[in-house]
Amino acid sequence: MAKEQLQWHDLISRLDNPNEIEASIKAAKAISKVAGPEHVKELYSLLQSPNFFVRETAAVPLTRLEGIKVLPHLFRAMEQGELDGHDNDSLTNTLIGLIESNKKKVTPLLLDMLKSSENGARADAVWALGFVTAQVEPSIFIDLVRNDKDAEIRSMAASALQSYSGGKKKYPVNTDSFRGRWMWLDTAENLQYGFEIEGAQGICIKSNSPALVNGDVILKIQLADDPVFVGQQIFTNWAWYPITGIRDGQKLFMEGGGLNWTMEWVHLTPPIRSADSPE
Secondary structure (H helix, E strand, C coil), rough: CCHHHHHHHHHEEEEEHCCCCCHHHHHHHHHHHHHHHHHHHHHHHCCCCHHHHHHHHHHCCCCHHHHHHHHHHHHHHHHHHHHHHCCCHHHHHHHHHHCCCHHHHHHHHHHHHHCCHHHHHHHHHHHCCCCCHHCCCHHHHHHHHCCCCCCCHHHHHHHHHHHHCCCCCCEEECCCCHHHEEEEECHHHHCEEEEEEECCCEEEEEEECCCCCCCCCCEEEEECCCEEEEEECCCCCCCCCEEEEEEEEEEEEEECCCEEEHHHHHECCCCCCCCCCCC
C-alpha cells in the first residue's frame, strides 16, 4: 500500500475517536486539505456516517471536489443531524457557501426540488432558495404561501419573501384584500398597536411606543398579492425591518425582526366620497 494511502487511512481512523478529540480535529483539518478525486467515493460514504462530526468533515472536501453535485447528499446529511438533535452549524455553513457561490447553477436544481412530494425535500429547497432570491421571482414563494399543504413550508416561503423588501425593483401591489384597520390585541393593553391599510401604506391608529406616532406611516407595502404582502414596518426601537403579512380571514399573521405576531381585522375603511357625492 502506498505511503499516501496509509496516511489517508490513518487520518480516517483518527477521525472517529471520541476519546481523542484533539486528534480528531487535527485529522479533520488534514482530510479537508489533502482529499482528492480518488477519495470522493469514500467521502460520500463518510457523509452517511452516524457520527455528525464525520459527516461534517466529509462535507467540506466533497463540496470542493464535487460542487453542486453533492447538494442533495448534503441536504440528507443535514436532515440526519436534525433528527439526531445536532445544530448542524458547520454543515449549514458549508451548504450556504456552496449555494451562494453557485447561485445560477443551483437555482434550477432547487426549483426542481419544489416538485417533490416529500415535505422534507420541498422544505430544503425553500430554505436554500432564500439565499438566491435574486435568481427567482417572488411569485414562486407566493404560490407556496397560497398552496403548499405544509405549514412549515408556507412559513419559510413567507420569510423568504422579506428579501424582496427595500429594493428598487417594482412589484405588483394589490392591497384590496388587506384594506381596513388591524390591531394587535393578543397582548397586554399597553403593548397593543394598530394600523389602517389604505393603498400601499399602513397609518398608525394606536401606538405602543414613542416610535409609533398616531397618524404617521408605520408600514410600507412593496409587494402585495393576496394572501400575502411584503414591506417594511417601523418597530419600537425606531428601526425599519422587512416584514411579511399573511391574511387568513380576519387575521393577519405578521413576521419580521425575528418576531411573529397576529393582527386582527377590526374595521373596514369606508369608501372615500367625492366632493359632489350624494349624502
